[in-house]
Amino acid sequence: AHNTIELPKPTRELEWKDVNFLSTSDVHGWLLGHQHATWPEPNYSGDFGSLASFATHMRRIASDKGVDLLLVDAGDHHDGSGLVSSSADASSKAEDIFSMLPYDIITIGNHELYHYEDALEEYRNRGRWNGRYVTSNVNITIKAEDGTFQSVPLGERFLKFETEQGRKVTAFGVIFDFKAHARGISIQGTSKLIKEAWFLDAIKDKPDYFVLAGHMPARGETGEFLPMFDAIRQVHPKVPIYVFGGHTHVRDCVQYDDRSIAVVPGRYLETVAFTSSSLPSTDENAPLDVSRRYIDGNPVSYKWHTKTSDDDFELPIGQNISLALLRLSAALNISTPLGIAPHDYFLNRHPYGHPRSILTAFSDKVLPYTIQDKERNGTRVIIGNAGSLRFDLFQGRFDRNDELTVSPFTSAFLYVRLAAGLARNITEQMNRSGASKFIPSQPTTKLEEEDRVRRIFDDYMAEQWEDYLIQGGNDHLYDQESNQMVLEHGKIPKKPRTMGFVTKDRCPGKGDDIEHYPVPFVGNQPDFIETPFPDVDDEEIIDVVSMDFALDDFLAAVNVLDPTIGLKEKHMKPYAEGLEINVVFGMYAKEMWQKGL
Numbered sequence: 001a002h003n004t005i006e007l008p009k010p011t012r013e014l015e016w017k018d019v020n021f022l023s024t025s026d027v028h029g030w031l032l033g034h035q036h037a038t039w040p041e042p043n044y045s046g047d048f049g050s051l052a053s054f055a056t057h058m059r060r061i062a063s064d065k066g067v068d069l070l071l072v073d074a075g076d077h078h079d080g081s082g083l084v085s086s087s088a089d090a091s092s093k094a095e096d097i098f099s100m101l102p103y104d105i106i107t108i109g110n111h112e113l114y115h116y117e118d119a120l121e122e123y124r125n126r127g128r129w130n131g132r133y134v135t136s137n138v139n140i141t142i143k144a145e146d147g148t149f150q151s152v153p154l155g156e157r158f159l160k161f162e163t164e165q166g167r168k169v170t171a172f173g174v175i176f177d178f179k180a181h182a183r184g185i186s187i188q189g190t191s192k193l194i195k196e197a198w199f200l201d202a203i204k205d206k207p208d209y210f211v212l213a214g215h216m217p218a219r220g221e222t223g224e225f226l227p228m229f230d231a232i233r234q235v236h237p238k239v240p241i242y243v244f245g246g247h248t249h250v251r252d253c254v255q256y257d258d259r260s261i262a263v264v265p266g267r268y269l270e271t272v273a274f275t276s277s278s279l280p281s282t283d284e285n286a287p288l289d290v291s292r293r294y295i296d297g298n299p300v301s302y303k304w305h306t307k308t309s310d311d312d313f314e315l316p317i318g319q320n321i322s323l324a325l326l327r328l329s330a331a332l333n334i335s336t337p338l339g340i341a342p343h344d345y346f347l348n349r350h351p352y353g354h355p356r357s358i359l360t361a362f363s364d365k366v367l368p369y370t371i372q373d374k375e376r377n378g379t380r381v382i383i384g385n386a387g388s389l390r391f392d393l394f395q396g397r398f399d400r401n402d403e404l405t406v407s408p409f410t411s412a413f414l415y416v417r418l419a420a421g422l423a424r425n426i427t428e429q430m431n432r433s434g435a436s437k438f439i440p441s442q443p444t445t446k447l448e449e450e451d452r453v454r455r456i457f458d459d460y461m462a463e464q465w466e467d468y469l470i471q472g473g474n475d476h477l478y479d480q481e482s483n484q485m486v487l488e489h490g491k492i493p494k495k496p497r498t499m500g501f502v503t504k505d506r507c508p509g510k511g512d513d514i515e516h517y518p519v520p521f522v523g524n525q526p527d528f529i530e531t532p533f534p535d536v537d538d539e540e541i542i543d544v545v546s547m548d549f550a551l552d553d554f555l556a557a558v559n560v561l562d563p564t565i566g567l568k569e570k571h572m573k574p575y576a577e578g579l580e581i582n583v584v585f586g587m588y589a590k591e592m593w594q595k596g597l
């Protein structure tokens with residue numbers, strides 16, 4: 001019955017001001033929108049075509065009002081849905097479709113930089129963004145026409161443009177100091193970037209406002225936006241600075257001073273953030289009047305905010321985008337059912353070990369069943385990288401698109417023979433150390449530690465859930481079986497509500513456009529998981545299998561547990577050669593989930 005609940009309409013008009021922004025980030029290929037019926041998915045059912053129609057209506061409204069409206073994206077288009085994870089060619093085509101909506105400022109994410117070919121594709125086709133792809137701290141090494149290798153900016157170093165209303169904008173696009181990028185890519189930390197002559201020159205002239213788009217969190221007393229912010233403030237103490245972050249996958253907002261606002265719009269086309277600000281009037285010292293609103297990505301919200309209806313909401317740009325997406329999806333053949341999933345399996349709604357946790361299904365069922373090496377049928381344990389799973393797997397029809405949504409990466413498997421006594425401690429040791437590629441490289445203060453990406457997500461979401469249960473949520477109970485909030489017997493709900501994001505950011509007032517009850521969230525999930533350990537004596541030598549993406553963490557853990565081993569990459573051999581992690585759920589579904597097909 002929950003699937004028949006109508007999407008709620010917004011109740012508060014957007015606060016349009018002199019300067020307005022729509023921002024997205026971490027879209028990860030979710031251009032077709034969220035298509036499953038399990039809540040909160042219907043809240044995010046709008047595809048990129050409907051976003052394009054919305055943005056275009058919003059541009060018209062801005063124009064009518066005589067105010068600015070800029071469209072900003074903070075990167076991570078790769079690795080997610082079948083549209084971007086089926087093949088390199090698919091992600092290139094999906095990126096072409098993305099660029100059919102003209103963004104004013106767009107930057108790169110870490111998922112465009114894991115593989116050199118992906119970054120090169122972005123570099124070669126940067127023209128599709130009409131000069132608005134800005135990567136202030138990313139270089140790529142390319143073979144120049146004269147045959148020499150040259151390190152060149154991947155996109156524009158900075159942007160200077162005038163808005164339709166004649167306002168001057170200076171903009172930068174940056175990424176956090178990401179270490180796991182491919183060879184041939186270089187990233188300069190923002191504290192170094194601000195010393196570059198080109199940067200100092202770019203900020204010399206006073207624009208009407210600055211925009212910083214960054215694939216990085218907005219929060220953090222020592223976050224990576226701050227060196228740039230401070231450098232600009234040294235020269236222009238009062239010029240407005242608008243910051244658009246990403247990477248954390250959560251809605252967030254913070255103000256660095258009263259002439260700025262920093263907003264993060266979540267992930268996966270679930271949210272479009274609307275940010276607005278007055279511009280300084282005659283009183284140079286008055287704080288800016290700013291606001292932000294996190295709009296759920298669906299046509300009901302889009303229509304309400306643009307005062308359009310079924311008859312006039314869809315515009316040719318949106319229809320063309322939707323059609324192009326459907327054509328690409330059909331050509332990729334990602335919609336054929338592979339099986340019927342018997343349950344929902346969630347990434348963060350249950351602790352690891354719970355039968356409805358996708359991590360549990362991965363370690364206890366999918367990996368043991370699918371990762372088989374024909375040459376090696378001895379005893380083994382497989383250690384998996386939990387971060388390789390990216391989303392929930394929903395009950396019902398399960399196709400290649402769903403498979404890639406859950407597990408988009410191309411990691412392969414490697415093994416080494418080790419004593420079982422040592423092997424049984426490796427995963428625990430790996431979890432003690434954490435996923436090294438995602439731990440900040442700088443020594444951290446307590447405050448910085450608090451701002452670690454994962455921590456933000458965990459604390460933030462767990463808090464929402466606890467608060468809800470303690471305070472407002474006492475007319476509903478969480479039903480484990482249906483994964484829904486159900487009305488407590490005999491009670492009348494205070495308000496009709498749907499499950500969705502409940503945001504607590506650091507900006508004044510309410511940010512969420514629609515009031516929901518929060519999605520249950522369990523933080524502190526392990527970074528690494530393992531298949532059920534074989535029943536063997538400690539002395540027995542077994543195959544210990546690692547995913548190649550986590551190999552550095554695996555080698556480090558083995559060498560910590562027994563420094564005499566001196567395990568190196570060259571000692572590892574392929575296991576189940578040819579098999580990559582992005583096909584295992586499909587293999588499992590084809591065998592185990594055929595009932596109902």
Ligand SMILES: O=c1ccn([C@@H]2O[C@H](COP(=O)(O)O)[C@@H](O)[C@H]2O)c(=O)[nH]1
Pocket residue numbers: 076110111114247385386387388389409410411435438549
């Ligand atoms: O090849 C890969 C690349 C990345 N991962 C995992 O992805 C996340 C980081 O993703 P963000 O969206 O940038 O937060 C991290 O957990 C990696 O382990 C991977 O598994 N394989």
